[in-house]
Amino acid sequence: DAKTTQPTSMDCAEGRAANLPCNHSTISGNEYVYWYRQIHSQGPQYIIHGLKNNETNEMASLIITEDRKSSTLILPHATLRDTAVYYCIVLQYGNKLVFGAGTILRVKS
Amino acid sequence: DSGVTQTPKHLITATGQRVTLRCSPRSGDLSVYWYQQSLDQGLQFLIQYYNGEERAKGNILERFSAQQFPDLHSELNLSSLELGDSALYFCASSAIHREITEAFFGQGTRLTVV
Numbered sequence: 489d490a491k492t493t494q495p496t497s498m499d500c501a502e503g504r505a506a507n508l509p510c511n512h513s514t515i516s517g518n519e520y521v522y523w524y525r526q527i528h529s530q531g532p533q534y535i536i537h538g539l540k541n542n543e544t545n546e547m548a549s550l551i552i553t554e555d556r557k558s559s560t561l562i563l564p565h566a567t568l569r570d571t572a573v574y575y576c577i578v579l580q581y582g583n584k585l586v587f588g589a590g591t592i593l594r595v596k597s
Numbered sequence: 598d599s600g601v602t603q604t605p606k607h608l609i610t611a612t613g614q615r616v617t618l619r620c621s622p623r624s625g626d627l628s629v630y631w632y633q634q635s636l637d638q639g640l641q642f643l644i645q646y647y648n649g650e651e652r653a654k655g656n657i658l659e660r661f662s663a664q665q666f667p668d669l670h671s672e673l674n675l676s677s678l679e680l681g682d683s684a685l686y687f688c689a690s691s692a693i694h695r696e697i698t699e700a701f702f703g704q705g706t707r708l709t710v711v
Contacts, residue, residue, distance in 0.1 A: 526640075529705070531689070584645050587640040589639055
């Protein structure tokens, strides 16, 4: 599975959009981009995933560049409860999830 | 609530002892994963089972073993425990019977070895 690069940490003001970038320049055509988050000491939580097209669900939007070498997770209106570690993971269908260091997102009032 | 149940939530035991952690996956999920997260460490993949068979192995110590039973619940056995085994242990499950799937994590078992 392709490796990903994420910023170590980011801050976001409450109520504003949080845009979390992820670089996956070695992604192959059959690999998906997944996003998970982990709120302090809780089990990781699935957020969203995509292959080529942009995706949106009730939690977030995922924007994947046309060349698929990078993506952005967007939390449209961040709240204090969105403070967590966010993981961008690239993997083939059915493979195990391998978590990197992720991005620590701090939402501030 | 993810639908994945882990028991016990907390466990305190002495060095050298053996413990068993239990995981009940979401109804219908065939795949179970185990992860270890030590204090201030990332999530380390240990092992994956799919419909009773071992499918993938990560950085799992020889002192650790796991299995998945016919009813799809899974157990992680940790033996000859050391202080360094103190960690959060997470179980996750996923369907993998449809083309696109995601994993759902339990709330973890916090193991403290004293």
